[in-house]
Each structure stands twice: as C-alpha cells, then as structure tokens.
Amino acid sequence: MSHVTHLAKNRALLTVRAHVVRLIREWFWQEGFLEAEAPQILRLPGQEPHLSPMKLAVHDERGREYAAWLHTSPEYAMKKMLAAGFERIFALGKVFRDYESFGGTHNPEFTMLEWYRAGAYFYKIMDDVERLLAHVTDSLLRLELPGWSLPRETANWKPFKRVRMRELWQEQAGVNLDEYLEREAMLALCRSRGYAPGVEERYEDLFYRIFLNEIEPRLADMGAVIVHHYPLPMAALARASEAEPGYAERFEVYLNGLELANAFGELTDPAEQRRRLIGEQAERRAAGKDVFDVDEEFIEALVTMPDASGIALGVDRLVQALSGCKNIDDVLVLPMSKLMNN
C-alpha cells in the first residue's frame, strides 16, 4: 500500500507532470518539429565514460540470445535521422542509467527530452529553451491546478541570464579561465586553491573540483542561467568554437542551481568523432566498465549529417524546478527507491 500512499501524496505534482509532458509535445508540434521515437534497446550504446548502460538479453523466436543495452540517451538514433534528412526532431521518453542514486536529483530511469535543429547555430537552441519554458510555465499558470503554485524563485525566470563560462569564473572565483585551458595549468590552479587532485587527473575533473565547490553553489540564487562556451577539453560531442578559440559550442541550463539541460553545436567531423570515441573506450576500459564497439553506422551518418545543434533536457527535474520540489521521487509515479527499498 505504500506505493498507493506515495501516489496519493504526490497527486498534485504528478498532475503537473502530466501537463508538462503534454505542453512540451504541443510546443514542438507548433514549432514544426516531428517526434522521433528512438529505440530504447540498442546493440551499441553511448560510450560516455561516466555512464553505465543497463544490460539486457533479447531472444528471437528460436531462443537465440542477443546482447543489448537500454539507451542512456536517444542521441545516436536522432543524429542518424538528421543524416537522413529530418530537419527538426524531438524525442520525449524514458532513458536508463545504471549506478546512479535512488532519489535526490537522480533516478535510474528518467524522462529525457532531446531536440535537434539542422542548420541552426547553438544560440537558436538557447532561444528554444527560453520559449519552451515560457510556454510551459505560462500555460500551467493559466490552468490554476489545485495544490500547485509556481515557487517564488521560479516566478522571475524571464529573462534568462546568459553568461559565458569564462565570465562566470571571473565573477564568482576571480579566475581568468583563458589562462587555464590546459590540463597542467588547471592542475596547478587546483593545488593553489587547496585541492589535492591526483597527478593523472583529467582536465574535466580538475575543472569540476573548482566549479562544483566554488561556482555552482552560487547558481542557486541566480534563477534561470544559461552557461555557454565550455573549455575545449570538455567538448564531449560539441564542436570547437571558431569565434572563441579554446572553447567549445556547449551550454548548460541551470534553474535555481539545478542542472537541467546540456546542449551542443554538434560535432559532425567523422574522423574527430571516431578519435574521441576511441579515447572514451580507453577511459571505460581503464575504469573497468563495459566497453562497446564504435557504432560505425553513427560515424558514417556524420558524413551526411548537416551542421546541427541539439540539447538534452531532464523533464523530471523541470517538473521539480516548476514545483520547488527537492526530491525527484515526488514527481515520479514509482521511484526506484520505493521499488527497491521500501
């Protein structure tokens, strides 16, 4: 019965959630997007070194077994669609990540919204985020849902604050990031600020030591913030910025300090993509994680994929931010913590 009491307790939040999902779909159709139903079962999942796909076994009618994984994001399938000529696509559905906490801001299955625009620069995706959130928020307010109100700190979202990562470091930590775009410099900076990083630590990890301790906590009081242009070593699947050397076309969206979305001006260079994937394989191997073959279909897709920008946004967290809800469990029909620990 504790499942039912959970649902009863969170009825207002789950009602908000249902409307948020509907409003997202509405907005994308209005904007001329098609919904992409990417497969959740993959033979070759993403290689991100810090994600753990969930393994499963699929059998055909003769009982032959195929190893497969649940997707951690619909990214590869959607980029293949871009390569095939789809120009504006969104996907809204569950993704799965193993080895994550049950509750807080994580749940092993969660709802991801991804969208891509062919031929668009990544500033266009920032505009999308602002307009989509305005549509969702304004529509919710008009509904006057019982038991729900927009938290005070959320009411003043508009306009979003757009800030370069470089500016944020200067403002919040007094550091000129331009001087710390290389691993050795960042390592020295960490040490000078009292951290004790390992000699081998990657740029990204060093960066996050300072960012998470000294900068991210300040974002909690800043409302809606888009942080853009990340140092090149943190490009992931983003392309390098031509206008701002040393930085990549990547941005993240924070709502009252909660990390909501991650966006890229997408990398479309097949050779560079393969190089990065092979690098990530090595990292996975070193970390003792499952290593997957490079999806050659994906690499080939990049040959015909047009310039594009895209973003992944956590829908459960959006509902949290819209409701001032601290624990993701309260916006889920049945959170993993209830299934496994109750």
Add this chain to the structure above:
Amino acid sequence: MGDTTDIRKGAVIRHQGDLFVVSNFQFVNPGKGSAFTKTKMKSLTTGKSVEITYKSGETVDTVQVERQNMQYLYRNGDMYSFMNKLSYETLDVDASTIGDDAQYLKDGVEVIAIMHEERVVAVELPKKIQYTVTQAPPAVKGDTAGGNITKEAIMDNGLKVQVPIFIKEGEEILVNTETGEYSGRAGEK
C-alpha cells in the same frame, strides 16, 4: 582513509585540519563528466556546517568511529537518554545532535550511537520503526475520488503519519524513518 563510497550520514571526516560529521550527502552525475558526492557536514569543534563536493572515488579522510548499540530511554529537556545494550551505562545526547530524527524516538527503540572519542556525534535510527496507532479518525468510504485515500494518524509517541484510510486505532504499523512515510502493517511482507 576511505573514499567517497564511505560517505554516509554520521561518517566522520577530517578536512582541512578539523573533524566534521556528515549530516547529508547527495550523489551527482552530470553524465558528461565524472560523478561527484556533494557532502554537507558539521564541524565537531565549531558546529558550523560546510558543503564540500568530492569527486567519486576520491580519497576521503574518514576517521574511525565506534558504533554502539543503544536503547532509547527518555527525554529530559534538551537531552535524550540512551542505554548501552552491553554495559547498561546510560548516555545523554543533546537535541542538536539528533535533529529532526527526535520525532521518531520512542521508548525502547534501538539505535546506533556513532561515537568519536567518547562523544556521540550522530545517532542512526533503524530504517523502519514499529508504532501502535493511538489515534486514527474513522475512514470515510467512497471518498477516494477526491484523492483522500490517506488520513493523518497519531502514533504511540505522538508522531503524525499519513496512513491508508483502512488503518484503525490499535494497529501496529511500520514507518520509514528516512521519509517519514507509512511503509506497511507490521508483520506484512
């Protein structure tokens, strides 16, 4: 010495020359970068809280603590008295160490006192505690359409819990001490 997997409520950590007891922590995995553990902890010398973010797998200077099985006896003003189950010695713990968990304490509940150098730095409750329902308004049938499938009930120690409408006075129920939620009837699987 330990690593981030040793971070839990009540863990004692040496950080920049001071000792801290962990009051809360949260795992964060940005997906595109390493995972981290955001840790909120309170200084054992000044009582001030700080928030430190550790990278997953990072070495954390955890300090050996002693875990003693204790039984809760009674409250006396701001002090809560417990008895050591082995030595029968009693031990007083002040309210600020117990915090919100105090609402779950009831006579006879067994807890684990986390000790550092003879001092209680945290009290760990059982995950679920059994209570007798002393007050529960009678159920109003047919009201579930309005969402009223739970009602507030009062436990034998005064704790208020939302319970399903079919729970009656005198029943034994289990309450989850992490969430404060009804977990099930005692004895139910």
